[in-house]
Amino acid sequence: MNPIRPGFGLNSLFRCCYRHFPRLIFPGWFIVLLLCSCSKDNDSGPLSNEITIGNYKDMYVDGTVKTIDPPYNGYEEILLDFDKNDSADLRLLVVMYGSPGMGIRYMSEVQSLNKHTTFYGVYTTDTVFMNRVIGNFSDEYNNYQSITDYYSCRRKNTTDQIISIGNAFHALDLNKNDKLRLTDTFSAETVSFIYQWNSPLLDYFENDTVYRCSSYYEFDCHKMPFGQEIYIGFKFTHKVDHLGWIKIIVQSEANISLKEYAVQR
Secondary structure (H helix, E strand, C coil): CCCCCCCCCHHHHHHHHHHHHHHHHHHHHHHHHHHHHHHHHHCCCCCCCEEECCCCCCEEEECCCEEECCCCCEEEEEEECCCCCCCCCEEEEEEEEEECCCEEEEEEEEEECCCCEEEEEEEEEEEEEEEEEEEEEECCCCEEEEEEEEEECCCCCCCCEEEEEEEEEEECEECCCCEEECCCCEECCCEECCCEEECCCEEEEECCEEEEEEEEEECCCCCCCCCCEEEEEEEEEECEEEEEEEEEEEEECCEEEEEEEEEEC
């Protein structure tokens, strides 16, 4: 039996293990710590179900200012790609078209380009009224009758006829510091900034009478203000629901400026 060397007992064993322990376990602990750190960085946690308009906390913000001012018989657009997948999710569009007889017409809209982008707003029961004005006159050649139909979202005269009643979605503008929640109402319906228009004059001849028909439309019951900054809230779904806003100024039917957009990150 080999004799026990002096000084080699439990204390010596602990000293030996302590001296070699860091070198033995350091690679494993380093990998574990690294994985934990990476997991924390990649997991930002659940998104809030409420945001404050104009508050940039936990928001991705793009403050690039862009303005749409299309040429005659042309269009301009601004495309926004929230998830950066080279496919636009939202479009601001202004189209200008017309002719000497028609005059100048516009299409001015904010459009959702897929089912994942929806706008904040409200559903209402809308009534379309019509007031028909008939006039008769003649000259040495013909008898004339003018028929003008005025369509509106409100009753203007007691003689107005009800043309239709139905549900419709209307986007609502927001102000800074307003709250936007996931529980709010959203829809992919297009947001239009055209509230008044008219149809081209139509003439036809029947029973020795020349008929001149025209129609005017005025649907401004849910009009967004022109000439000032407004926010349009939206919900964008990519894996989870993200809330956001676009800040715009609608100077006129032909001119829209995008001031910024923001989306939860």
